[in-house]
Amino acid sequence: MIPLIPDGEWYLPAGIYRTDLSEIEDRFVKEAPFPDERQRVFEAFKLWIALVRDLLPGARFWINGGFVTHKTWAAPSDVDVMILVKSVDVNALSESEQGRFEQLLTDTSGPRVQPMSGLVDAFVCFRGDVGDTVYWKELWAEVLDQDRKQIIGRKKGYLEVVL
Template sequence: MPLPHWTSDNVLPPGRHPADLSDLYERFVWDAPHRNEREVLFSALSGYLGVVTRLIPSGRAWVGGTITVRSEQLPQDVDVVLIPDDWGSLKRLGGPARAALYGQLTLRGVIAEQPAMYLEQVQPVGGLLDGFLCHPGDEEAWEQTWSRGPVDGIVKGFAEVTW
């Protein structure tokens, strides 16, 4: 099912909208300004979801960020919150798979050694994407966050990719 058309506020209508990658491309790249920049972000998202679906057997990804707003401003990133169907499957991930999953998540307030440095934020896909993991019971808080429009008072929709 294709994503709905942009509202007069240049956002998706409020709510969660089921989509696949071709739907995301059509609305967020083809039907928006700055196609070249959006192509790069879409490629980051596509690769990211390819890795994530190998690590998490089944789940949903809510897609937000500036790519989901039709604006004359350059889009900066894609935001993704991952909602696994089976939280236990993540707890059972072995060392390399667990490390790979952590590498797909945005980390804040990181201290690295050799050389010692403080990093305010570490993002997957070269900083083109923020990836978050929704703990069971936190869906409502994420839904409220993903529904905030680019301007106070505007409620926007977001895309939901299921695998």
């Protein structure tokens, strides 16, 4: 269950909150600022998550970024998402499936290319890789201000979806 955003804040209290797509739509599309812009991002995200689920049905998803806030100064341009998956499951994909999976991730090897026409910013974290998991947990708990500068001493929450 997604907790309420505290009065005077725009982000979730620190923690990881397990939820489902229906609750995300209610809280971060219908009840959030800029619902029309958010709806477009959410529709792309739902299709994206279905494509990942077709390839990796055991994956978990962490959802973060401006999409899971109630910022009043800017509509989210995308949804940030981390696919948590076992490396053995990715390695079991055929060559063709691995190619499809790679196209569902953000490519940062050159000019940044995000899937779903830039509406999803997606990365992968292998379950069981403690260092990688800790890195992403700490990074995603950071709170950024309107100028995208970290607010030291503050932590925010993000969402986890298990389909």
